[in-house]
Amino acid sequence: MLDDFFLRAIVAGIGVALAAAPLGCFVVWRRMAYFGDATAHAAILGVAIALALDIPVFGAALVVALCMALAVTALAGRGYATDTLLGVMAHSALAIGLVAASFLSGVRIDLMAYLFGDILAVSKGDIALIWGGGALVVALLFWRWQALLTATLNPDLAIAAGLDPRREQLVLTLTLALVVAMAIKVVGVLLIAALLLIPAATARPFARTPETMAALAAGIGVLAALGGLRASWVFDTPAGPSIVCAAAALFLLSVIVSQLRRARVGS
Template structure:
């Protein structure tokens, strides 16, 4: 019988995969990989602010992730190059968060747990937050699915259909912020983007429809989470990086043997 901590870790990994799979599909379709990375890095600043103000870490990371998205959107309207803007904000937020944590009085923080995740330390309240956040993201994407797909395919087609593409972009931004906030403890800030992108990229080589890619990405993400936990338990390796390594292995298999487009 599985130990309680392994069962909680498995449930946490599967919960994140169910939300990250469909959302990651939109990240891949819209070429938002750098945006996801920047949002994840900003989560460390959210951790620092949560510790400073004695607030829940999940709330801090969620608010900072939303602030990051708003800052990127505002700077892009001012004519700044998107890739340069994301690079500046991403690394600045990460560095500022690490520095800020060092000034929090009376608090000793294991930064590696936030950078690379500590899924084996997930508690029952953590599971409630993870599955609650995942359920919210899945419900939100399901509700806006056709509108999101249309806005992703073509802004002109969206406008002709009476769909506000900018509003749909905000929906994705909110979903991304929620996933980053709840996934921080599972795979860490440095690996969240990988769990968004790799399963979706792998699923892309196996399916023919957007819905198939979303379900496939969730399944591959769940398989990576369970396989990574098994590898971590068997070979005494870090759990978060092990999960991403298994996901990368699955992507390689699909790239070598999957359907050609």
């Protein structure tokens, strides 16, 4: 059934969208956009390490992304502004990864595929990895949803309720690294943060509860994946960037609709 490459791309895109969009809600609520960028950019170093050691790219990217996320969490608030620290570490990790990849002799590497994704080249094994990782992300979020939500909205209230905000931050860090590792093949390290943020930001004006926002974000992410792949097929454009462009178009539409609704209520 999955012998058709375009069908495999659709299944992979839906899997990534369903995992990334609900997690993206926490990225939006916690204002962790730079955090997502730093984690994603570090993954290219994992790609270089995987190719040098001839180990699976997913595992190496996951380990490096997780190490970056943990390092940023540990160093935040120790004399540097968080956005400055994230900017330095994100761009440094990306540059080191690209330089390391250039030293790989005898290894043919398509950096564009890792930077911007190559969803049309996903295999059945990639799909199994994406959906397995996506199921784990959704399960983690479902398991810790209320605790994560409480720690996000009010850390003091979380402590009073017997929760450890640092532990919940660690859960988010783990899930973020997992999404980054599984999304490399689909949209690439430079566009993963967009797939996390844009569906959640698009859903925000229309959601009255956190759960509704997460569900809407997942639906918008799936719609962006399908729309982007369709546009890529029709206009012969890169698939990963086309998916992000479709998400951006949906965001623009949501802004227009929300502004019209406000104008109608105001009048």
